[in-house]
Amino acid sequence: MESRQYEEVHAPPTEFFREVNNRILELGQMFGLRDVTTLELICECGDGKCTTRLSVPRATYDQLRTTAGRHLVACGHERAGTVVARTNGYVVVAD
Numbered sequence: 487m488e489s490r491q492y493e494e495v496h497a498p499p500t501e502f503f504r505e506v507n508n509r510i511l512e513l514g515q516m517f518g519l520r521d522v523t524t525l526e527l528i529c530e531c532g533d534g535k536c537t538t539r540l541s542v543p544r545a546t547y548d549q550l551r552t553t554a555g556r557h558l559v560a561c562g563h564e565r566a567g568t569v570v571a572r573t574n575g576y577v578v579v580a581d
């Protein structure tokens with residue numbers, strides 16, 4: 487699977503926050519928050535000190551986490567890469 491292949495590449499800091507975000511999603515499901523539509527996630531800009539919280543629609547994150555090379559960052563935290571989507575709450579960048 488594409489996402490699996492991506493995870494096997496050595497893990498930069500963004501991958502750590504992706505893991506955290508996936509756990510947030512899993513925990514929400516575990517506690518019966520299946521119907522939750524907005525997730526409180528953490529910026530994946532790669533700055534180890536950045537803990538900016540982002541409110542992201544559940545559907546957006548579900549789509550994003552299954553696409554290799556996509557990262558969710560706060561506005562103004564864009565790294566080198568292509569901006570795929572920009573809202574007033576967060577930016578989606580592609581490697």
Ligand SMILES: [Zn+2]
Binds near residue numbers: 537
């Ligand atoms: Zn950030």
